[in-house]
Amino acid sequence: MEEYKSKIKLFLDDEQQPIAELVPPVQFDLDTSKLTDGEHTLKLISxxxxxxxxxxKIKFIVKNGPAISVEGLSDNGVVDGVIPLMINAYDKGNQKKFFIEGSETPQSIPSxxxxxxxxxxxxxxxxxxxNFSL
Incomplete structure (x- = not known):
């Protein structure tokens, strides 16, 4: 019966070998924790x-690594002199426990x-x- 069904091959980025060969309908879990942060492409060939x-082709962005926050400098900003920066990097952890320390970026008080x-x-x-002077 399987020879009469469509088959789908899943390719990640420009890899020549598929990461999976499936017979639809099927549910597939794509583990992005093993991918580097940045843009990726999932290509499905049926x-x-x-x-x-x-x-x-489906393009997506992976952001598994620690988030980096920078206060005091923005993209394409025009600067001069000494610039005080507040830099923080924090991770989401194992997603089963919540750690308060390091999970939030401290920010300065706005002017x-x-x-x-x-x-x-x-x-x-x-x-x-x-009103109260004697």
């Missing part, structure tokens, strides 16, 4: 019992929040002086 072929805080403290001081 062959019908009559010898006709179909092809489909607009400092301005708002100084304005509020100035108003509070003014209010206190004008």
């Amino acid at each position: 062959k019908s019992p009559t010898g006709r072929e179909g092809i489909r 607009w929040l400092w301005i708002l805080l100084v304005a509020f403290l100035g108003w509070a001081a003014f209010y206190t002086i004008t």
